[in-house]
Amino acid sequence: MASLTLTLLATSAVCMSAAPVHAEEAVGIIGKNDWLFYRHEWANSADMAATNTSVDLIKSFSQALQENGITLVVAMVPLKARIYQAYVPEQNKLNPYMAGNYQRMAQALSSAGVKVVDLNTSFLQSAKNRPDKHLYFRLDSHWTPTGALLAAETVASSIDADAAMKNQLRQIPAEKYNMRWSEQAIATVSRDLVTQLPKGAPAYAPEYVLDAEITKASSGSNLLGDASTPMISLVGSSYSKPWTRFPDFLKFALQKDVLAIAVGADQGSWVGMETYLRDDAFQNTPPKFLIWEMPERDMRAPPAFLYREARYRSDNQEWLQRVSTMVQMQCRPAAASAKFTGPGAREAQRAQFARTSASDYASLQFSQAVDAQDYLLASISASNNNAAQNLGLEVMKGDASAKKWNITINADGAAHTLKIALPAGGKAYTALKIWPGETAGLTISDVKLCRLPAHMSK
Template structure:
């Protein structure tokens, strides 16, 4: 259900501080700043040519990941949320101007993704040209970094139009079951408590009038027994822009008339960890979607998996992320041309530990080992598989010798 909600602004500030490390770039400046007409903005939405290599790395990873999904029958769509500083540039303060790089960044990223074979939905153009942009219900919240209910609905409608214009996406959509949803619009505007940027601007910046928006709700037209519910064929893996409180995924459900699985995560976790978590989950492994929507804020595209300001719990080597994600995305492993043989030493010296060429054993000591011999040289990346008892936590040491 679409609804207004209060975001924990102090937690949001901590997330941005950790994820984007703005203090290292703007040591004497706040994470947010005040514009004209009481509009608030996030400083990390401003980009520069110095970040081009980071953007390119993200684009390359997404392009290669997309090829794996396509080879396994999954249509992925990347949809970037345009930065608020561009959509509402007229409200920027006089001392902050958009540089040419920020002005053209969205189009530049979209073209690069398309060149890499990735299907994208352009939100920047409709957001800049929408007649609702300067209405009394704008596309972004004035005091918050997220799109408003109006912006979320425009994004959903734009996505639907993109599907209708793309035969591949239309085919993927048609392969998913229809579910009737209805949208209910409130009769009057109500105050909203969504104002995450208030915690990021300098102290004593003044008082700001709360915003008012007309509440909207999306519900199933007919109640359905959970036991009889057909698995969804569409998944949104997104950011906080796609969390249920924003109304975006509900708007998608309504315009597409489809049930949608929402596995979006917050900025401190990040898109890469969020995507890998979904791929490894039972939800994906037992029912891979026909269509996977990857929603990402434009400014996070400069943060690949190994982004230095990412929380260490959720960071990863770029290549290793791609290998893991690709492995999870494949229903079956592609057979290797390299053959392995268990050598008759260590555990395998005892015939009781061998079954159909595999080592099968109970509890072992730290001195136990087994040895494999390969008939061809191995590449840099090698995966080992095995089964260990639940609750086991002993480290496994692998030694790899040439010759």
Template sequence: MRRISFLLALCIFAESIALSQVTSTPTRSGWLFLDEEQPLKDNELDSDIDISLSIIKGVSHYLVSKGIILVVTPVPIKARVYSDKLDAPLSLSANSRYQRALDFFKKNNIFAVDTLAAYRRAQRQSPQNLLYFQLGSHWNTRGSEIAAQATAQVLMKLPQIQEIDKVNVSLRRLPPLKTEDSMMKMIRPESTIPIVDIIEYDNPVDVTINSSDSLLGDAVPSIALVGTSYSEKTWNFPKMLAYYTKRDVLDVSLAGQQIWIPMQKYLSSTEFKEAPPRILVWEVPERYLLYPPGGYRVADTGWLNTLP
């Protein structure tokens, strides 16, 4: 346990240093994109992606051994969803990365949500309604809600979902709210493309869950969500997942700690040991597949081996 705590502290420190080095680049369309979303050249980080996918496979095997179903919700990079706003097309390697991950999950019998397909349908239906912030790095509430809907559709096809008590969940749409999600302070100093710092608004929702309506009154939800800053309360992804499944969701997401640390921390927790979920949803931003444990974003190379 001391070893796990030390590794977690080391990983968090490394992550905080790395985050301070993340930069963004403006495009002539007036949008900002994270530089790390695009490798500098094709196949530059293919081996790192392979490592990340193999670790996700290892986590899936670990959960299956305990009778738990893993469902991965990939979060497509903003540059993929809005590639028409880029000054140059995605590299061949970056362009194929998302589908490569989906193909890997299918081949290895890991349930995965095709979030990008859901986004494409939404864009065709109402192209004027954005899914990501123009100047920010995250999805907005609409993007979060569509991802929650797509994830719920996958969950509702699992036989295990029928064994989980339903709860009463209500959703209320709130007035537009100014967002603080902006990458203006992260622009590369050498950038020569002018960009206007516009005010962006989000359309937040309020989701209320009444767990007391559960027939069996489970103390701990049977669906757990491990996620990143995309699952922060700002965009209500966990509660909207509860709304569209009509099941309570235990949110153990951690912002600013990549994808490996939140998962390691949860699987090593007393909460997981004493009340494991039946279904575990892993919200995985596509760009984090570029940074497996042992890379500059995460210090620990053997954390999966530390799990009980």
């Protein structure tokens, strides 16, 4: 199994993932010796507060995973401008904040017990010791196959150096993967920075790099079509897309199967992680290791980041509330219970519609007021030509609407796990309305109210 297609909206290869630059400033920066850089890598101490928010969210998320038997491994992709700062133009030299921010974040996460892979140190050492082996494309913001392989090897060595993780990895079935490098360098089409240069910038000839192919030894075929479910998942950015080779290199470095999910910069890492956790791939078979690849530059853009598209933006605490809910492996019964009333109600814990329209909804009444520490667990099946279905949710306080929001489900007619976190910080919720939209059939069953551990609802 090489990758997983989730219910995600279309992504773009490059998107504004940091505060906007001035209109006269191009996103691409022309460096020395035909090296190009990405302006959104540049940061300063004004970004520290937002960065610390991201660090704190990851700390809490890691704890929630650990309490449910899953080890989070964080792999931040270091700034290209730091690794190859010798090629950065004089007017764009790194400031002290940029120079030390990676280690500051890594230390903050590690001190809280989060497993962090130090890609920054391994990349700096490699760039110094093997300057001819470029870890990033000159004309693109992404890592080369050489850089992706080093990242994968660093992940593997970090796990091997940690006794607990090493023992845990041994319990995952081994696979045999082989690697073969191309005999000649090939022209690459990876040149996202070329299209973002200032007007009048020079033309750049194609960049040539060595590529590699990973094959599974047992079958001698490519990596597609494995029937087994991997116990290691990779959730990442465009640096984890198949063309970068990073997912395949992880399989080779670990000699284990890896389920890979990657999203573009427009949605961002927080949306990507939440979408994976909601999917059957996680809910039915949660991994033992969850590797989270995230560009260092995106750490200053937490879920509520102002310059992200509104549809991908979320309250920081509510993001944490939702992902903490989705990783719960057991239901701790809440003091209250829930039952369906009104149209569609068949039993206390089951609602069923032969067909629904935009005006139909299922109503769940709570036996007593609940708060944000409670969440709903149920099974849901909807039919709508296997399409992604937008599920509208509305939590009530008496007759008044407290909040409305949406989630996406698979409308393929099969039963899927449904976990609904109630809005963070709220109290005295009395009911929940579920608006399925137009479907050819809807069933919600086995409804339970569960409760998060107290420290997860703060």
